[in-house]
Amino acid sequence: MKKSVALIGAFVLSLSISYASKAQERKNYVFINPSDTKEEIIAKAARVIPSSQQYAWQSLEFTAFVHFGMNTFADVEWAKVKASPKIFDPKKLDCDQWVRVLKDAGARLAILVAKHEDGFCLWPSKYTKYSVKYSPWKNGKGDVVREFVNACHKYGVKVGLYLSPWDQAEPTYGTPAYNKYFENQLTELLTNYGRISEVWFDGGIARDYPKKQVYDWQAYYRIIRKLQPNAVIAIGGPDVRWVGTESGYGRETEWDVIPINLAPLTQAEAMSMAHPLDEVFKPHDMMDPDLGGLDKIEKAKGLFWYPAETDVTIRPGWFYHASEDTSVKSVGKLVDIYFSSVGRNSVLLLNVPPDKDGLISKYDIKSLEGFHEVISETFRRNFAANAEVAIAGDKGSARASALFGRGKYWKGKEGADSSSLVFSLPSPEKFDVAMLQENILVGQRISRFRIDYWDGKGWEKLTEGTTVGFKRLLRFKPVTADRVRLVIEDSRLTPTLSGFGLYELPPEYLNLGE
Numbered sequence: 073m074k075k076s077v078a079l080i081g082a083f084v085l086s087l088s089i090s091y092a093s094k095a096q097e098r099k100n101y102v103f104i105n106p107s108d109t110k111e112e113i114i115a116k117a118a119r120v121i122p123s124s125q126q127y128a129w130q131s132l133e134f135t136a137f138v139h140f141g142m143n144t145f146a147d148v149e150w151a152k153v154k155a156s157p158k159i160f161d162p163k164k165l166d167c168d169q170w171v172r173v174l175k176d177a178g179a180r181l182a183i184l185v186a187k188h189e190d191g192f193c194l195w196p197s198k199y200t201k202y203s204v205k206y207s208p209w210k211n212g213k214g215d216v217v218r219e220f221v222n223a224c225h226k227y228g229v230k231v232g233l234y235l236s237p238w239d240q241a242e243p244t245y246g247t248p249a250y251n252k253y254f255e256n257q258l259t260e261l262l263t264n265y266g267r268i269s270e271v272w273f274d275g276g277i278a279r280d281y282p283k284k285q286v287y288d289w290q291a292y293y294r295i296i297r298k299l300q301p302n303a304v305i306a307i308g309g310p311d312v313r314w315v316g317t318e319s320g321y322g323r324e325t326e327w328d329v330i331p332i333n334l335a336p337l338t339q340a341e342a343m344s345m346a347h348p349l350d351e352v353f354k355p356h357d358m359m360d361p362d363l364g365g366l367d368k369i370e371k372a373k374g375l376f377w378y379p380a381e382t383d384v385t386i387r388p389g390w391f392y393h394a395s396e397d398t399s400v401k402s403v404g405k406l407v408d409i410y411f412s413s414v415g416r417n418s419v420l421l422l423n424v425p426p427d428k429d430g431l432i433s434k435y436d437i438k439s440l441e442g443f444h445e446v447i448s449e450t451f452r453r454n455f456a457a458n459a460e461v462a463i464a465g466d467k468g469s470a471r472a473s474a475l476f477g478r479g480k481y482w483k484g485k486e487g488a489d490s491s492s493l494v495f496s497l498p499s500p501e502k503f504d505v506a507m508l509q510e511n512i513l514v515g516q517r518i519s520r521f522r523i524d525y526w527d528g529k530g531w532e533k534l535t536e537g538t539t540v541g542f543k544r545l546l547r548f549k550p551v552t553a554d555r556v557r558l559v560i561e562d563s564r565l566t567p568t569l570s571g572f573g574l575y576e577l578p579p580e581y582l583n584l585g586e
Contacts, residue, residue: 098515100126100377101332101349103339110370117369118515118564120329122377126311127513129270129304130379130542133414135232136179137383137423138170140216142192143391145428151190154241160192160207165216165430167223173432174424175227177440178447183232183272183421184220186261191241195264199256202241221265230269233261237276237287237308246283255288255295262299271296273308275355293350306381308355310347313378315418316359320384320409322416325538327364328516334374349376379542382413385423386436392425400435403442407581410447415545446581454573455501456556464492472572481511481570489563495572497554502576504550508558509571510540520562526555543571550576 100123102116122130143151145159174182187193194216196205205212217233224231235258244250262268276287289308296305306312315322334342334352342348362368369375386406387396401409406422413420424440426432462469465485472495475482484491506523510516522536523546534556535548556574560567 101334101342102375103334103342104369104372104374110366113369113372114366114564117329117364117375118517120375120377121513121515122328122379123311125302125304126377126379128302129312130419130512132180132230132419133543134178134410134420134422135181135183135270135381136174136177137234137385137390137421138174138182138184138220139188139385139390139392139423139425140430141185141188141194141391142190143188144425147393149389149391151188151240154202155190155192157192157202157204157207160204161209162426162428162430165209165214165219165426167216167219168226170220170424170426170432171223171227171229173437173440175229177422177424177444179229179422181230181232181269182220182224183234183270184217185234185236186217187235187239187257189236189238189240189278191236191239193257195260197257197260199253199260200242217261217265225266231265231267232270232272232306233265233268234272234274235261237273237285238278238281240278240281246285248286250285251288251291255291258292258295259299262296262303268300268303270306270312271300271303271309272306273355275308275357289354290351293347293353297347297350310349310353310376310378312381312419313358315380315382315413316357318383318385320382320420320422321412322380322382322418323361323363324416325362325365326380326417326541327362327539328377328379328417328512328541329369329375330358330364330378331368331372332374332376332378334376380418381421382416382418383421383423384409384413385425386439387423387425390423390425392427392433394427397433397435400439403439403446404581406439406443407446410443411545411547414543417539417541417544446578449578450505450575450581451507451573454507454575455497455503456495456572456574459495459497459556462494462496464494469496476569476571481568483511483514483568484560484563484566486566488566491560491563491567493558493560493569493572495556495558495574497556497574500552500554501574502550502552503574504548504577505573505575506535506546506548506556507571507573507575508537508540508544508569509542511568511570512542514568515565516541517564518560518562518567519564521558521560524557524559525551525553526557527553531557547577 098121146155193203197203239245304311307314336352459472460469518540523534524531525534535546
């Protein structure tokens with residue numbers, strides 16, 4: 073018996089690899105040489121890994137957006153004219169309430185729109201008179217950014233800030249001088265408010281606007297890396313990309329490793345730089361249905377780790393409008409969005425806009441509370457947590473709890489791009505949700521899989537999918553079974569698995585609707 077236990081212990085130990093030792097060998101980008109074969113390109117793609125900042129960000133899974141500013145008080149989505157600072161006066165503003173509501177909903181990071189495209193600043197910037205300093209709110213002594221950051225720190229929520237590159241109020245916009253103005257404001261935000269975990273830029277595209285600005289993106293990135301080295305630069309930056317839609321629905325096939333043109337740099341130059349991607353990256357739309365498939369990476373000059381953020385607003389608009397109080401997304405819709413964003417290898421960014429009083433409305437709170445209840449109840453119990461796992465080609469089995477969690481993960485046989493794992497549950501269970509996770513710290517690899525269940529006579533297909541990445545969630549008609557088989561049909565190099573789960577949605581969810 074002792075010998076058997078020792079063998080199982082050795083087996084489990086062999087499945088666990090230290091990220092620290094591998095991090096020295098791999099980076100979040102790779103050059104593709106003209107002479108590289110198809111097999112060599114696939115192998116290179118499989119070994120690209122996230123930076124430590126990117127991995128920390130992807131682990132958040134669910135984050136929140138807070139659109140609040142001049143548009144809230146002008147009751148518009150997009151400013152057409154410069155509104156007077158005199159209309160900005162949130163008499164009951166309570167950032168503690170914002171952050172409590174967002175944290176209670178499950179958000180682990182919150183991003184405040186510190187300046188939208190109208191140019192109005194929610195902090196008393198010394199570089200403009202278009203800010204809270206010139207509003208009646210707190211007699212010009214207020215600072216929304218400060219109160220927001222303090223609330224996030226108080227409740228243990230990470231801080232993100234959005235600073236719009238497009239600025240309709242600043243006279244220098246459209247000239248080289250604007251870049252310095254923008255850099256000054258960026259420096260204010262990244263110097264005076266403690267640790268910032270995400271800096272969010274849109275592409276700065278001023279559609280139907282007479283002034284056009286050439287943005288100095290590389291200068292912006294250098295400021296962020298210097299002042300907030302642990303922050304990710306999102307959307308208009310090289311760390312996090314826009315999923316390509318504001319619906320809340322990500323791709324069925326979502327690769328984190330996608331093409332980039334590294335040609336302006338040599339490999340030697342890149343190796344000598346702390347952030348080589350910053351020097352070649354320019355914001356661009358990425359809306360194809362499959363960004364990192366084989367047909368895309370085969371033509372690439374380089375590849376980099378560029379995970380997706382899926383943004384959506386809880387209301388029709390991004391800013392609060394009283395007329396939309398009856399149009400807040402339902403609990404069922406929010407749950408569906410969660411499965412279609414977090415469940416498709418992306419981070420959900422849900423916008424919840426405060427009203428003119430400076431409070432999140434009761435309508436939004438009701439939907440958020442219901443959403444959190446469903447998600448919490450669904451993932452309260454993993455029926456596969458104590459399963460015995462038999463792996464094709466291996467003798468014996470191991471408990472799922474010994475294979476996954478606390479830095480452990482399963483790795484297939486070296487050189488094999490497919491595998492099969494059978495999970496035997498302690499007893500028959502009813503379930504309708506499956507969860508898979510790869511160990512992305514060694515790369516994203518799985519490209520096709522299916523899940524079968526034993527119906528008492530044979531294996532029946534339950535569901536199937538393509539990419540996994542950090543997390544993949546699948547829903548299906550409820551089944552009751554005590555054996556489930558995960559078949560990894562294709563993978564870039566040896567597949568890995570850092571988590572597997574079977575869950576049941578609460579029965580009342582079926583009546584929530586969308």
